[in-house]
Every structure is written in C-alpha cells, then in structure tokens.
Amino acid sequence: SSIPKIVILGAGYGGILTAQRLQKALNYNEADVTLVNRHEYHYFTTHLHMPAAGTDSIEHTRVSISKLIDEFKIDLVKSSVQEIRTQQKKVILEDGTLSYDYLVIALGGEPETFGIPGLDKYALTIRSINSVRLIREHIEYQFAKYKNENNAQEHINFVVGGAGFSGIEFVAELADRIPALCKEYDVDPSMVNIYNVEAAPTALPGFAPELVEHAMTVLTKKGVTFKIGVAIKECLPNGVILATGEEIKASTIVWTGGIRGNRLIEAAGFEAMRGRVKVDEYLRVPGHENIFIIGDGSLMINPEGRPYPPTAQIAMQQGECCAFNLVAAIRSQQPKKFAFSNKGTVASLGKGQGIAVVGDKKYRGWTAAQLKKVVDMRYLFIIGGIPLVLKKGRFF
Ligand code: FAD
DSSP states (O other): OOOEEEEOOOOOOHHHHHHHHHHHHHTOOOOTEEEEEEEEEEEGGOOOOOOOOHHSSSGGGGGEGGGOOOTTTTTEEEEEEEEETTTTTTEEEETTEEEEEEEEEEEOOEETTTTTTTHHHHHHEESSSSHHHHHHHHHHHHHHHHHHHTTTTGGGGEEEESSHHHHHHHHHHHHHHHHHHHHTTOGGGGGEEEEEEEEESSTTTTSSSHHHHHHHHHHHTTTTEEEEEEEEEEEEETTTEESSSOEOOOOOEEEEEEEEEEEHHHHHHHOOOOBBBOOOOTTTEETTTEEEEEEEEOOOOOOTTBBOOHHHHHHHHHHHHHHHHHHHHHHHHOOOOOOOOOOOOEEESSSSOOOEOOOOOOOEEEHHHHHHHHHHHHHHHHHHHHHHHHOOOOOO
C-alpha cells in the first residue's frame, strides 16, 4: 500500500510519548504505526530503585501498554528486537520481521561496565522489572543465608558501585529497608554494612556541592559508608577489589556506575559512542533521514557544549518532538528542531528525604521528597490521565 509505515522500537519514556502523540496527530489512514516492546507492560525506570530494595511493589512500577495506547490506531507487537537492517528497511524480531518507511529507535540504555573484570558476571543491575525482582530476592536470600551459614559477614555486606542518580537513590532505599529485614531475619542491624563506591571525585555529579554534601550526610546517618574517588578494580563472586588494593567482602554487588546505548544501535552500523548516536537537531540519524533515535540511545550536545545526561525527562521531550517531525515528514512539512526545556532535577534519599533543583532554586528534605512525588504523578498524568494517577500514584 502507499500508506507510510512507522515502526517504533521500545515502549519506554521516549517510545510511549512518540506513540501517544502520533495517535493524536495522525488522521485516519495517514500512516500505519507499530509499537514493538519486549514486554506487554511499560515500566517506570525512574522508580525501579524502590522495588529493587523492596520498599515498594512491582505493581506501582509498571502499567500494561494496552492501557496507554489506542489499539485501533496503533499495532502493539510484544517481541524482542534482534537486529535493525537499514538497507532493507527491516527490523528482525525474535519471531518475525517488520518493514518500515520510518523508524524510531527508543530502546533505552544498557549498563556500561568499562571493562572492569567480573562486573558483567557477578554484579546485579537496576535496569528492568525482571532485574530488580532478582535484586530484591537476592537480598532476602542473603539474610537467610547469614543465619544458616555461621553468620558469615559477606552475606550482610552490600556494595553499590556508582554514586550517580540511580546508585544514590538505591542505597537510600536499601538503608530504609534494612531495619525491616533485620527484624524479619533476627539480624543485629549494627552488623549490616552498605558501601557506596564511586570512582569520580564526587557523588551526584551535576548537583550543587551543598546538595551533594546534604545527601551524603543524610545517607551516612542512615548507615551508608561512602568511598568516593575510589574505583572498583575487579568484581569477584563474593566481593570487590578497589583500586587502593582494599578488598570488600560482599555477596551482593549492584552496579549502577555507567550507562550506554543499546547494543543493537552499533550492530546496525550507525556511528556511535558507547552505543549513543549523535543525532541531528531533528533527532534523525545522520545520513538516514527516515530514522530517529531518542532517549538513552541518542547523544545531543547542550548549548554549553557538553552532552545532555540521559534522563527520562529528555526522552519524553524527544518523543514529542519526534512525533511532530514524523507527521511533518509524512505531510511534507517543515520539521522542528529539538529544544530541551529543563524542568528541574529531583533525587530521592529515601522516605521523606531528597534533594532538588528547580530553576535556580534548591530544595532539600521533605519539600524535595514531595517534589519527587509531584514529578512521578505528573508523568502518570501525562501518559494516563487521572485514572492512572489514582491507580499507580504513591501519595504517601
Ligand atoms: P527506557 O525507558 O529504558 O525504555 C526502553 C524500552 O525498550 C523498555 O521498555 C525496554 O523493555 C524496551 N527494549 C529494550 N530492548 C529491547 C529489545 N531488544 N526489544 C524490544 N524491546 C526492548 N531520569 C530522570 O529524568 N529522572 C529520574 O529521577 C531518574 N531516575 C532514575 C533512577 C533509576 C534507578 C534509573 C535506572 C534511571 C533513572 N533515570 C531518571 C533515567 C531514565 O530512567 C532513563 O533515562 C529513561 O528511562 C530513558 O528512556 P528511554 O525511552 O530511552 O528508554
């Protein structure tokens, strides 16, 4: 047929926003839109640290994609993408192929281990619903093991690699969960150790120094031991070796220290830096006017000449811009340039605690913790309206 085919790969922040804006903007029979995702649900990556630590449920962290998309307008395909073949304009799925005229790659990121030996094999990562289920169960199992294996300390030592956004949010939740675990498994809380190891000279790069200091004070009080400016040299089945030569015994190692684009992007032959493609100002891959990359797989440079950090916030805005440019392409109209509008940054530090920057204002404590909820609710509202806010929102 002559109806253009649009295929969107990935139903995360970028993919969902693209699909929703397309279904609103496109006229009947103007394009065939297909959304491909590995699971039947969309998950809130920015919330994964909670079910990982066990402080919130999986059901607050995901929603069925069919609740977000009008299936009379968009075909949902639950499958795993295996390969992108740009020459044939085809996408190979685990159970079939799709052809496209326009392609949106919104497959998110993957952990980057920088070649540190053992991390791939022994560290857990916070990347999906399935991966955080494993972390949660693993932690509980270690408490049980501790009581059954002569109180071997490594079972209740926890190492988190990386003190960026995800690392900090996760150690905060973990520290909040420890008292309940100790009670349940009859463990003396003073025996538990949580180490947060970061190679960079500071935790939470990008936040103002006074907020970083506040965050570290709050978390130290909760029982977290920081090792900042110290690299992990090697990861072992039961611990890590630091660049200083120090060895920390721990049966649980969670790696949050790096993020890269999806490996399918490099495999497709696009020029990429750690799996991220420097897209043009319309979000297209250079040399491929019909292929857009948004979210963690895209690389854009901010006005100060530095790459924007990969965030849900930018992925959503790119999704909206991408949908606009797809409609423009189909109608032979002018595309628009992507312009990031920074709505602020909030990091949770566990129950009732947080830090936030909105414009040039800085917040901490309870106010910041409330702002985090506002951000989460705003997102639920954008993708699912009031019903989704009521169903998945966490008001307390
Ligand atoms: P994603 O949202 O990751 O979506 C990718 C989708 O593609 C997923 O649904 C995945 O299942 C699917 N997929 C992947 N591979 C395949 C395949 N081969 N086949 C089919 N489907 C596939 N950002 C913020 O702005 N604010 C925060 O507070 C914040 N907190 C964070 C906390 C944590 C713990 C983490 C891990 C991240 C946080 N981020 C935060 C970053 C943010 O989550 C990401 O930048 C954002 O999810 C990127 O969106 P995306 O659309 O590129 O990809």
